[in-house]
Amino acid sequence: MVLQKITLISFGDFDNFFLRSLSEKIYNEFSISIQIKEAHLDLSDFYNPMRRQYDANELLHYMEKQFAAEASKTIGLFNVDLFIPIFTYIFGQAFLGGRTGIASAYRLNNECYGIEADANLLLDRFAKELIHELGHTFGLIHCHVPDCVMRSGTYVEDIDQKNIMFCPSCKANLLKLD
Amino acid sequence: MNNKISILIVDDEDSVRDSLFNWFIEDGYRVECAENAKIALLKLESDYFDIILVDIKMPGMDGMELLRRIKSLKNDAIVIIMTAFATVDTAVQALKDGAFDYITKPFDPDDLSHLIRNASKQISLAKENEVLKEKVVTLENIENIVGNSEAMKKVLQEVESVSQSNSSVIITGESGTGKELIAKAIHSNSSRKYFPLVSVHCGALTESLLESELFGHEKGAFTGAMYNRKGRFEMADNGTIFLDEIATISPKMQVELLRVLETKAFIRVGGNKEISSDFRVICATNRNLKQMVEEGNFREDLYYRLNVVNIQVPPLRERTGDIPLLTEYFIKKYCTSMNKPPIPIDSAALRRLEEFDFPGNIRELENMIERAIVIGNGKKISLKDLPFVKNTSNSSVESLYEQEKIHILQILTKYDWNISSSAKALKVDRVTLYNKIKKYNLKASDK
Numbered sequence: 001m002v003l004q005k006i007t008l009i010s011f012g013d014f015d016n017f018f019l020r021s022l023s024e025k026i027y028n029e030f031s032i033s034i035q036i037k038e039a040h041l042d043l044s045d046f047y048n049p050m051r052r053q054y055d056a057n058e059l060l061h062y063m064e065k066q067f068a069a070e071a072s073k074t075i076g077l078f079n080v081d082l083f084i085p086i087f088t089y090i091f092g093q094a095f096l097g098g099r100t101g102i103a104s105a106y107r108l109n110n111e112c113y114g115i116e117a118d119a120n121l122l123l124d125r126f127a128k129e130l131i132h133e134l135g136h137t138f139g140l141i142h143c144h145v146p147d148c149v150m151r152s153g154t155y156v157e158d159i160d161q162k163n164i165m166f167c168p169s170c171k172a173n174l175l176k177l178d
Numbered sequence: 179m180n181n182k183i184s185i186l187i188v189d190d191e192d193s194v195r196d197s198l199f200n201w202f203i204e205d206g207y208r209v210e211c212a213e214n215a216k217i218a219l220l221k222l223e224s225d226y227f228d229i230i231l232v233d234i235k236m237p238g239m240d241g242m243e244l245l246r247r248i249k250s251l252k253n254d255a256i257v258i259i260m261t262a263f264a265t266v267d268t269a270v271q272a273l274k275d276g277a278f279d280y281i282t283k284p285f286d287p288d289d290l291s292h293l294i295r296n297a298s299k300q301i302s303l304a305k306e307n308e309v310l311k312e313k314v315v316t317l318e319n320i321e322n323i324v325g326n327s328e329a330m331k332k333v334l335q336e337v338e339s340v341s342q343s344n345s346s347v348i349i350t351g352e353s354g355t356g357k358e359l360i361a362k363a364i365h366s367n368s369s370r371k372y373f374p375l376v377s378v379h380c381g382a383l384t385e386s387l388l389e390s391e392l393f394g395h396e397k398g399a400f401t402g403a404m405y406n407r408k409g410r411f412e413m414a415d416n417g418t419i420f421l422d423e424i425a426t427i428s429p430k431m432q433v434e435l436l437r438v439l440e441t442k443a444f445i446r447v448g449g450n451k452e453i454s455s456d457f458r459v460i461c462a463t464n465r466n467l468k469q470m471v472e473e474g475n476f477r478e479d480l481y482y483r484l485n486v487v488n489i490q491v492p493p494l495r496e497r498t499g500d501i502p503l504l505t506e507y508f509i510k511k512y513c514t515s516m517n518k519p520p521i522p523i524d525s526a527a528l529r530r531l532e533e534f535d536f537p538g539n540i541r542e543l544e545n546m547i548e549r550a551i552v553i554g555n556g557k558k559i560s561l562k563d564l565p566f567v568k569n570t571s572n573s574s575v576e577s578l579y580e581q582e583k584i585h586i587l588q589i590l591t592k593y594d595w596n597i598s599s600s601a602k603a604l605k606v607d608r609v610t611l612y613n614k615i616k617k618y619n620l621k622a623s624d625k
């Protein structure tokens with residue numbers, strides 16, 4: 001089946017310019033049509049008061065149930081602190097080789113670390129995280145090339161260190177898997 | 179795919195298992211899950227895992243008990259303990275019981291990544307260590323094959339040409355001619371040199387032991403099989419297996435060996451899973467295999483499967499020109515091992531070595547030199563340091579005249595040219611001995 005589009009669904013009150021800029025950066029890597037949608041969701045259903053965070057597993061399954069479509073990769077954009085039971089936090093997650101993924105800008109924002117906000121840096125980090133999660137939906141696993149966007153990043157500094165693009169090997173795999 | 183680090187996650191909570199499973203899969207690891215200790219132990223019996231992540235609090239057998247069971251089965255297993263209820267006491271106890279580390283749920287993703295990276299580094303160091311150990315063994319290669327004779331040059335040419343192929347080789351030759359050294363030289367000059375050369379002395383093992391040694395066994399396969407054990411074929415994966423004294427294996431083992439050589443796959447004793455291994459076979463024997471085939475004592479199909487290339491190692495008596503070099507080599511070897519400077523050998527002793535038949539070949543020469551260095555005066559190896567008295571009859575000297583001359587010289591040397599003692603030993607009087615010395619023109623410097 002030929003992949004027709006990537007759909008970005010915003011749940012995070014991101015402005016249009018920010019979303020368009022993200023879509024351009026994502027298009028540069030995947031070269032397929034990017035569709036932007038906005039959706040509303042009562043996130044309180046996904047809130048865990050003990051952790052004071054939002055359950056990323058539940059959100060991902062919600063995405064899959066509500067928005068997964070054939071011939072499309074769909075990714076939810078959030079701006080809340082995500083967790084999965086085993087980890088203190090995550091930036092995002094996706095079904096490996098699947099149709100959906102999620103990512104949050106919450107911990108990519110400088111203000112989360114008590115530093116002055118930097119809109120360009122946030123855009124850059126969020127685009128890398130989205131490309132990374134989309135890479136997983138295409139079946140790519142983590143890469144050991146230091147500046148490849150598929151390199152695993154557990155701190156925001158790790159995300160800053162990598163490029164916004166796939167290394168040649170991941171790019172080749174992406175084309176094979178497509 | 180076989181080189182992937184494998185991880186077993188043992189936790190009773192579905193969400194934990196699923197989250198970790200997805201996390202590790204995205205990192206490219208091979209991952210399996212078990213929801214309790216019992217299932218984990220069953221998986222560990224049938225499969226190999228590099229890293230085992232164990233939750234402490236589980237229904238039935240808890241993580242601490244599972245840790246102890248795993249360590250008793252496989253002491254070098256890397257077990258990481260996970261718990262949501264961290265106390266210093268349990269952490270200390272887990273580390274005392276052999277856990278690699280201890281991590282508290284929920285983890286910081288970076289902590290888990292670091293932990294797995296450290297564990298992987300330890301695993302790769304252990305694997306590298308094994309490969310290097312094997313490499314040290316393979317350093318005993320062509321430099322240890324001493325000889326300038328035409329016969330040895332021909333053997334070395336054959337070694338060079340077969341090294342680059344993957345063909346089976348049979349090395350034939352009398353006992354003590356250095357067949358194993360030739361096998362090592364073939365392996366260490368082949369593309370398999372960074373992988374193990376595994377030697378099996380077939381003659382030293384009974385049929386059932388040889389079977390378990392070659393194919394490995396599963397826990398409980400027979401009395402005393404307390405653990406799963408890899409067989410030599412499995413250990414030789416990517417490398418070479420050297421089957422010494424191949425002619426001694428039983429007809430049943432001949433059938434099994436033929437099957438393994440044809441399929442490169444086998445099943446451990448007591449097991450049911452087929453294991454594949456990529457190995458090259460080198461065999462050695464001091465028997466005439468062709469004759470054994472004709473007599474019906476060795477399978478013809480196995481003989482042809484093994485005998486793709488045959489290297490015949492000559493006995494020492496056919497390469498006497500190499501004896502001075504070999505002698506020098508062994509003197510250096512044993513003097514070094516005994517922390518002594520290398521000592522010379524006198525010409526009479528060397529001449530005797532060159533004349534000797536050496537039915538035990540190089541091994542016999544090596545033993546002679548070692549003995550001479552141990553019992554000698556530490557300055558020079560002379561005829562009296564060599565155990566020739568009993569072997570005179572083996573000498574190539576056939577004339578009575580020469581025999582008498584050599585025997586008298588040996589006795590004189592033995593008694594440091596003390597005429598009275600030598601005459602007494604020879605059971606002749608002193609005058610007779612003087613006459614013999616004069617007749618044969620013997621001198622003290624001849625020794």
